[in-house]
Amino acid sequence: MLKIATEFYAESAVEAVSLLETDSEKGLTAEEVKRRLEEYGRNLITPAKNKPAWLRFISQFSQPLVYILVITSLITLFLNERLESAVIFGVVLINAFVGYVQEAKALQALEALAKSLKIQVQVIRNGQKRRVPSEEVVPGDIVLVASGDKIAADMRLIQAKELRVNESTLTGESLPVDKNVAVMPADTGLADRTNMLYASTLVSFGSGRAVVTETGDRSEVGRIARLVSSASDLDTPLTKKISRFSQLLLYVIFFLSLVVFVVGIFRGNSALDMFMAAVALAVSAIPEGMPAAVTITLAIGVSRMAKRKAIIRKLPAVETLGSTSIICSDKTGTLTENQMTVQTILADDREYQVLGNGYQPEGEIRLKEEPVAEAPFATPLYECLKAGLLCNDSQIVKKSSLYEAEGDPTEAALLVAAGKIKPFSQEQILEPRLDALPFESAFNYMATLHQGAENNIVYIKGSVEKILSCSVNQLQTDGSVKELQPEHITQQAEVIAARGLRVIAFAKISTHKNSLERADIAGATFLGLQGMIDPPRVEAIRAIQDCYRAGIEVKMITGDHLLTAKAIAKQMGFSSRDREEIMAVSGKQLAQLNDGEFDKVAKEAVVFARVTPEQKLRLVKALQKQGAIVAMTGDGVNDAPALKQADIGIAMGLAGTETAKEAADMILTDDNFASIHSAVEEGRCVYDNLRKFILWTIPTNLAESLAVIFAVFLGTLLPVLPVQLLWINMTTAVFLGMMIAFEPKEEETMSRPPLAPNLPILTGEMLLRTLYFGGLLAIGMYGLFYYELSQGASIQMARTIAATTLIMGETAYLLNCRSLSRSMFSIGLFTNPFIWAGISLMIGLQLLFIYQPAMQLFFNSSPLGVGSWSRIIILCIGLFAIVEAEKKIRKLFP
Template sequence: MASPDRTLHPPPRGDHHELPVHEVVLLLETDHERGLGLDEAALRLELEGPNALPPVDRRGPLVRFLVQFHHPLIYVLLAAAVATLLLGEVVDAGVILAVVLINAGIGFVQETRAEQALNALMAMVRTQATVVRDGVRRRITSEDLVPGDLVVLETGDRVPADLRFVTAHELQIDESALTGESVPVEKVPMALPAETALADRANMAYSGGLVTRGRGHGIVVATGADTEIGRIHRLVGEAEVLQTPLTRKIGRFSRVLTVIILGLAALAFALGTVRGEPVDEMLTAAVALAVGAIPEGLPAVVTITLAIGVARMARRRAIIRRLPAVETLGSTTVICTDKTGTLTANAMTVTTIVAGGRSHPVTGTGYASEGQVLDDDDPADLARHPALRECLVAGALCNDTHLTETAGRREVAGDPTEAALLVAAEKAGLDPDQLRRRLPRLDAVPFDSERRYMATLHRDESGRVVVYIKGAVERLLDMATHELDRDGTVTAIDTDAGHARADELAGRALRVLAFGRAEMPASTTALTEGLIDGRVTLLGLQAMFDPPRPEALTAVSACRDAGIEVKMITGDHAGTARAIAERFALGHGGVPTVVTGTDLAACPDEDLPELVAGTAVFARVSPEQKLRLVRSLQAAGHVVAMTGDGVNDAPALRRADIGVAMGEGGTEVAKEAADMVLTDDDFASIEAAVEEGRGVFDNLRKFITFILPTSIGQGLVILAAIALATTLPILPVQVLWVNMTTAVALGLVLAFEPPEADVMRRPPVPSSRPLLTRSLAGRIALVSALMLFGAFGLFEWALGQDEPVAVARTVAVNVFVVVQVAYLLNCRSLERPMWRVGLFSNRWVPAGLTAMLGLQLLFTYAPWMNDLFHSAPIHPAWWLGITGLGVVVFTVVEVEKWLRHPRHARRAAPTRPRRPPTPVDPGRRHDRRTRAR
């Protein structure tokens, strides 16, 4: 035992697997039978701290609210509000502040709790544990465990800390959430080589694992932050949450726009004061110019547009946890997908049964009983195939697992491999429960790693006693003296043929089990190993694997159509990963290049980009390596979406541009680290989300292209008035009226535009491409100039007709609004003509136009609006000139679109292409072919 004044000095974390048990015991100063003493455990708890992950600091709601004001355009608006207030314009200042507060409120409501992944990790390690102290078993909370404790594990227990096994009896642990291994791992206490990968350390158990079978004793070697989950906790906390392409583009756009606005306002102020104009009037003009040039509605409409995308995606079973992720998915260039539970069903499935010299394909996937055992493309008749029937009966009876129905879903109570055998029997028309009643079990020899088989003893109603056996192919071929022919005849075994069939199945990355039967004397009531020697008849083989989701095959193909590269990153074995990748036709020409975690560890940083670019599959990778791969792709300019469901995926999910977690089969850790959660675990939902994301990005570009000419045009009008030393055609409060009403009543309807027909035929938008291309910037400049000449010209004409200034300003305001109404129709498609889009394809357009017309009539003719916004009623004749300007702008923009994009005007909108055939599953031997719809 450690003395009170000493601190433990265990070997470096992760090295315990290479040490014999007695050395681990000595290093941790414990006892492998009696465990720690109570006093020693209390001392270590004080020295080492509780077995819990450290808490994280969080910013409070006040800070989150204040952050919403951290935006260049908001700074300008706040400064304009202060300046307006100092000039005595209380109403104008109030309107500006109200706009700012509305934008901040929307952002605050949408603020996400990005650190919840760490809380979920903490919840995973809070459990009860059985520990031996002073030779007595005790039940304690896992937080009280310390290094050196002797922990007892039994079926159904959650592993409470990192353990080095002392004993293991038929022990299997599901570690898929941590390692990505698709089946439970058998545990043994023997020492392993130092270079053994974490997923292959059979003498270790890691915090968060689930015991699916057997029992064992293990010494605690790491607790709290020192565990493997603790290491992932640190990786999640250290992983930088990158800005999305949209936030980066909006940030750059806002900074440039802020500099331009401040420059123009300063120029206007300086120009007027140099010419001797009153300072207060020039300050009012500068504020008007700044407020006019700022698209106040931009932050709110961006948020609302993203929120609409969230609602659309939710209807397509993709829940967005962070708003910018909506657009990010549309910009994705690479999807790094996990295998287990994402591309595959995470449910072992028997695909082929070899019995009586014939191969029988098995249809259906997962644990649902839908499917059939086939014989020449027809359902197999078990009465005509006794060997097939006996092979299935052996799989159902030599079995400790049960399937249960919960909320319409089948769940496995036991080993997934044994569950697959039960489902295969059901597909052939057998009822495992009925078989158990007809052939009750008398005794059993459990499976272990040395024996390599399991056997069960049964007696039927007639008194016949039989043993059913399942195990490794090599072991049963050695034990068997005969085999069952197709018609049920017992013949001499052909061992070479059995090995050849097994090798052919294993070559397709299938897990193969052999099944046998031994007839016993009627008096037999107990089973021993020696009792069945020389009596075994081989019944057949059952081959299984974790199958690809059929819908995922189609979705991966669709992603390729959209120019998105798909890479598999998994903790599973290289052979298994390669087989799944071939079924998805990943890699160049459908031939995947596979790189293992060992290869990655040996690859220097300077060679990593080339390796990553040419590789489709990364197998047996650790959480750090997943993170390294994501960073390498991002450094190469890719927008990376990372899918996953396990604890080991959390750091990469958080670091990726968009993390996508599985809602049904995923851990809470993965869901909290992700930006998006698929409620149906369907990879096809990613394709739907990509389509919606691209539509959202298009709609944001449409809105910005729509809203900027108003802001720029108003700023130019004010600048021209100052330069010409004439009366301002539009006041700051009128500017705000135009900006907010056109943004909400008109611009917001663009957020409801459906994705255009060719959206999934385009390549991803490069993250380096600005929001506004050169052609769109030219269009904005053109419309801004038309607004400048139209509004300023009609304003001066009204003054020349001896109209009051208030009337002339009202005319100018209406010019901006009517031109925006016409321009809205142009902006519904940035390339195609309006007549190809159709007026009623977006039902919100007529509603927006009607609302804008009503608001503008109130602005012009309602007395209380005249008082508030300094407007005045105008003669109906003025509407002819105003409407004429709107028609001119609409026509000019349509002609400009035709000149720049003539192909869209000459032919109908392209349709989505037919997808290539879904890759055929080579694990199936029948002639049926499946094609993606």
């Protein structure tokens, strides 16, 4: 076994090669590679296992309410009521099938987004360069990397030439990181280890040679994968509430059925009759359509969210979004455009504003709010823009209708800025490059030598400190030069940087040389500054304010530096609880906190910068411990553990890694925070519609149950037969209840705080309405039943009236339930056409129930006259008016 160090970044390159028992020039031998493959295994991360299809289908039955339906189906089958049994079991199967199909669709969508992780790696073995599959790389392999390569394992750099690596998938840092071979302190954080390369990151520029230190599950990516597996799978608020509600309902139904059975026996009825009465009570009390209604309502929410750029992997995640109280969002690409943009240019004490975001060739340059059409030749503005244009190795390319950067995002921003003003927007600068000094972190600048008309020109860009140190004067607007004012320029740069902008300085040198060396970078003329930023998405700014109005906190988690992140947060309108100043903390500060202090900071802080995967996971757990329903966004491997732990994990579909997508409950196809807000809005609508369905179904089932209970307690005939009760339950659930799922969101959906996770599915207000409406409908139904009998009607006709009263009463009540608190007339009569289609079908079916001979024979029904219909309709209008009046009273006296 090799002596594997855990801190290779703190070792020299020579020592790292020695510890790994390899040769930096010749690499490993074929025999040694074979031995190490056997010892360490292939360079693969152990994948998470998906449930097999049959197990996903079986899991759809794991709901207490479904258990009740299955038991009821078996009992009715035992009593030879085969049709009733088949219908009930059919409902269960349909519910399971819908849930299974949705999960299958989500998995297919995920597979469609997936990209192959298998890559070829250039290694040196036996002194020869060769390309091998990434899974065959072993510790000690010498690997050559170049621009565009994906890093296949964790490595310690041996050589680096102008090497820059995009580590955003691992650390969250949005800009490429300059790499070198220098030894780092032992306490250096992952994001600052500039002598290491990590699996899953991407070389954006330059080349290098490195020795592999860890592979597979032992790499940083593998360690994060283990964190993912340690994160908990959580029940959603809806799952918990429906589970508790179903259990309570099960106990109530069992108790009432037992009471009916015992009371009936004491009244001298036969055990078989009372058993049938108890079954009739169970059939009437169980909301058979509820599991299917829940599934279909969620499925409709999934469909609506897909149209708003969100793919839901698991159905309950739809409702969880509606309960979300805190959103922890990544910054780069989600809150921001992920396209560096120059926003300000400072030249000869004149500060120009640059309008337009991203790489699109749109926008203009202004001075004191006045557009500047052209940069006059040889002025500081002209020269500053020209320097950014020529001292540049990147380009902007158009792909379809989008513009993308090829190369460094910072350089791309400089190209776009120059293209917003004449002459650069219309003419190509014909000054051929003769030589260049590439950017290296040790020097902090880049320089290019260009052929001029008289003298050659060196253009330089870099850090403010470095450019000032090599400058001796500065260009003025009239074309002359004046004495350099380094302190004044430094202050100006600090003001720009305080706004969260990255500041680049520019200078030029006139020379007769045709080649360039580091020693030539002296005696320069300072040209100006350009300040750039990855700008906030305009729609994300609006969405954040909408979230605040909806009572949802938003926290920013980023790999960027603390000051940059805090400045972006201010621009986007982030706010802290009870604080005027935004509270921002770094990963280094978090590492020094105990559990109590960490929990307090997790609650109060808004910006978290440079945090590790473990800290992200700890943050989510801390917020959940305080009762929050947490939504977490992410795109990198480093985000996966927190995504899985969160109540709703949200991965990015465009920039997201496969690890992040696998851990998430929802995937954004446009990587936009505004889509999260839209999904939350749809989630609230789904939850509201589920509550409306429950508010509709429980009182109607109560009325049906009371019909059985009254009959047994009073020793009278059953007003409705069990087969008629089943007809009522099944038809109304499908043609009435299901239509609530299509209700559009109400105006106040995003202007109220999220519902508390411990709030019962039936609130006190809903319970009161359940009791009084269920009682009134049962009394009204009984009254009409006995009135018809007193008028000489047959028991068959009286029962038909009772059944029709229940159905028409449920139809009228459905209109009440279109809104939990507002009048049906205030939300609009025809905002949900499905309601009216369902009512029309329901009335049509009931007319068949009453007047079609075959239906009369099967359901023991009888034709009704105009008088009977009039009394039923008057009763239902009265019930509708009572509920509308109750809503009005609650609004007047909240």
